[in-house]
Amino acid sequence: DTEVTQTPKHLVMGMTNKKSLKCEQHMGHRAMYWYKQKAKKPPELMFVYSYEKLSINESVPSRFSPECPNSSLLNLHLHALQPEDSALYLCASSPGWAPSTDTQYFGPGTRLTVL
Amino acid sequence: GQQVMQIPQYQHVQEGEDFTTYCNSSTTLSNIQWYKQRPGGHPVFLIQLVKSGEVKKQKRLTFQFGEAKKNSSLHITATQTTDVGTYFCAGRHTGTASKLTFGTGTRLQVTL
Numbered sequence: 001d002t003e004v005t006q007t008p009k010h011l012v013m014g015m016t017n018k019k020s021l022k023c024e025q026h027m028g029h030r031a032m033y034w035y036k037q038k039a040k041k042p043p044e045l046m047f048v049y050s051y052e053k054l055s056i057n058e059s060v061p062s063r064f065s066p067e068c069p070n071s072s073l074l075n076l077h078l079h080a081l082q083p084e085d086s087a088l089y090l091c092a093s094s095p096g097w098a099p100s101t102d103t104q105y106f107g108p109g110t111r112l113t114v115l
Numbered sequence: 116g117q118q119v120m121q122i123p124q125y126q127h128v129q130e131g132e133d134f135t136t137y138c139n140s141s142t143t144l145s146n147i148q149w150y151k152q153r154p155g156g157h158p159v160f161l162i163q164l165v166k167s168g169e170v171k172k173q174k175r176l177t178f179q180f181g182e183a184k185k186n187s188s189l190h191i192t193a194t195q196t197t198d199v200g201t202y203f204c205a206g207r208h209t210g211t212a213s214k215l216t217f218g219t220g221t222r223l224q225v226t227l
Contacts, residue, residue, distance in 0.1 A: 042217035099212040106157040
């Protein structure tokens with residue numbers, strides 16, 4: 001299995017809702033990532049988990065809360081989002097054994113719209 | 116901050132023409148990767164360059180890493196409609212092993 005899966009594909013939520021994005025990989029990768037991508041822009045790193053521990057938080061607002069329940073799963077909990085948070089949220093994974101040269105494998109993304 | 120810029124932002128070519136995108140970093144990179152994102156899709160890894168001055172080829176695609184490890188290029192020979200998409204370079208700045216910084220991207224449109 002060489003793919004990263006993400007659910008849901010699309011999500012529409014109000015500013016008062018609480019929702020979660022899910023990401024799963026079964027490649028034995030030990031590093032997982034959340035990126036945010038706005039239209040016609042590059043992916044922006046949000047969080048990095050390495051061996052199930054949060055290793056990088058790119059000063060992301062607390063209304064985004066990541067969670068790594070185990071080495072195959074990565075969640076992103078959303079609460080009290082703003083319309084400007086509407087974007088494509090990409091999950092990625094990499095082997096994690098050689099961080100300086102790892103290739104990242106991206107999931108198809110969740111397209112989030114905040115009303 | 117550590118930025119990676121790409122030029123051009125957008126290029127429209129006729130099928131069969133060549134295409135090049137250039138990637139420039141404000142600081143030295145430990146390595147550079149290239150990704151392709153089709154319209155409506157997600158980034159897909161193409162290649163990684165690690166050594167100064169390295170050149171790699173994949174069929175019609177040629178990738179170069181600059182001698183100073185601050186710039187890179189992707190050249191496509193005889194473009195095809197299947198080459199349509201946005202090409203991103205992505206590099207790791209020295210000392211930030213887990214963090215990949217994406218370039219601004221070049222969107223390629225190919226018409227018959």
